[in-house]
Amino acid sequence: MTLPDRRGLLVLCGPSLLLLAPFAFYQRFGGLPHFALHTLMGWDVGLIVLLVVALRGARRRRWEGVVPLALAFWAMAPDFIYVLGPYHRDWMDVFLFHVSLDEILPYAVAVEAIVWPVLVGAYGCARLREAEPPANRA
Amino acid sequence: MASPPIGSGEPWRRSGPVPRVLTATQRRLLLLVVAAAALALAATVGVGWRLERNEHSPLVRVGEPAPDFTLTASDGGSVTLRDQRGHPLLLAFLPSVQCGVCQQRLRALREALPRLTEQGVTLYVISTDEPEVQRTVARSLHLGFPLLAENVIVDRHPAGRAYGVFHEPGAQQGPVDAAALVLIDAGGSVRALDNRPAGELSAADLVRFVADGLANSGAAR
Numbered sequence: 550m551t552l553p554d555r556r557g558l559l560v561l562c563g564p565s566l567l568l569l570a571p572f573a574f575y576q577r578f579g580g581l582p583h584f585a586l587h588t589l590m591g592w593d594v595g596l597i598v599l600l601v602v603a604l605r606g607a608r609r610r611r612w613e614g615v616v617p618l619a620l621a622f623w624a625m626a627p628d629f630i631y632v633l634g635p636y637h638r639d640w641m642d643v644f645l646f647h648v649s650l651d652e653i654l655p656y657a658v659a660v661e662a663i664v665w666p667v668l669v670g671a672y673g674c675a676r677l678r679e680a681e682p683p684a685n686r687a
Numbered sequence: 688m689a690s691p692p693i694g695s696g697e698p699w700r701r702s703g704p705v706p707r708v709l710t711a712t713q714r715r716l717l718l719l720v721v722a723a724a725a726l727a728l729a730a731t732v733g734v735g736w737r738l739e740r741n742e743h744s745p746l747v748r749v750g751e752p753a754p755d756f757t758l759t760a761s762d763g764g765s766v767t768l769r770d771q772r773g774h775p776l777l778l779a780f781l782p783s784v785q786c787g788v789c790q791q792r793l794r795a796l797r798e799a800l801p802r803l804t805e806q807g808v809t810l811y812v813i814s815t816d817e818p819e820v821q822r823t824v825a826r827s828l829h830l831g832f833p834l835l836a837e838n839v840i841v842d843r844h845p846a847g848r849a850y851g852v853f854h855e856p857g858a859q860q861g862p863v864d865a866a867a868l869v870l871i872d873a874g875g876s877v878r879a880l881d882n883r884p885a886g887e888l889s890a891a892d893l894v895r896f897v898a899d900g901l902a903n904s905g906a907a908r
Binding site: 636 | 709713714717718720721723724725727728730731732734735736738739740782783785786787788816817819820823862863
């Protein structure tokens with residue numbers, strides 16, 4: 550299996566370097582498992598969206614890496630609210646099922662961590678073929 | 688200007704119609720992967736969703752024997768309730784030691800501690816946090832009482848469930864215990880209970896709650 554081209558990986562992963570800021574935030578509060586939980590959920594949902602878009606025939610865009618990053622921040626939002634004072638509430642499941650996932654944190658992280666490389670691989674396969682010279686295609 | 692050829696290494700710069708580069712079999716295979724991933728995530732969310740909404744036990748009542756529990760303490764040891772008989776206990780349940788309102792209550796408890804000690808009351812705070820996190824907060828707030836950690840992974844909320852403050856109906860706050868005060872007398876019975884939603888609570892309120900509970904037979908508020 551071939552890996553996606555380096556520039557493609559940079560486009561996908563580069564924006565997520567911004568997640569270092571919330572990483573430090575969670576580390577300060579001893580919440581790294583929560584960081585993994587919500588970041589992976591954002592990334593997994595983002596990759597599913599990008600894959601569906603890719604499989605529908607849309608070409609790769611420069612801003613694709615912003616999708617998993619934005620969804621990761623969206624999934625984390627209740628934790629930022631929490632530190633300000635308000636507790637988690639059921640309605641906060643609108644943030645990519647934040648509350649329901651917190652409920653089963655260790656199991657949810659395990660599932661998300663298994664799904665993530667599968668989706669990255671699938672995304673790579675879908676986009677790699679777009680980048681390959683015509684002669685190399687099946 | 689002519690578009691660069693496909694495979695120029697910068698496919699996002701191309702213009703014109705989108706090339707169909709995947710064979711039908713490859714597309715089907717990738718769709719299957721996407722569907723399986725989405726299904727796995729949906730199933731995980733579903734399990735959490737169901738637990739969140741269906742798992743609760745009745746609130747402990749005044750006059751009942753206080754349910755026993757053993758929890759890890761922030762000082763590294765463990766605390767078993769039945770070993771604490773012989774003196775009154777105040778259990779202060781908190782969703783976390785990190786949220787703003789919780790820390791306000793921790794400060795109020797710290798302020799009330801000398802008065803509680805005068806009354807012979809031992810104070811334990813129970814929260815849904817790792818002991819390490821509790822230690823950090825205890826140090827930063829200069830708390831002089833032990834914090835007990837609910838085990839949320841193996842035995843989910845043993846104390847919160849036993850007292851009915853985990854997933855308390857009407858006080859859903861996510862996978863954490865609701866804020867509650869439980870006063871237990873020297874004989875191990877619940878003497879007073881305060882399970883109002885967490886809000887501003889002063890040291891004077893706490894001292895009054897304990898004094899009233901020990902003086903009277905106690906009544907749920």
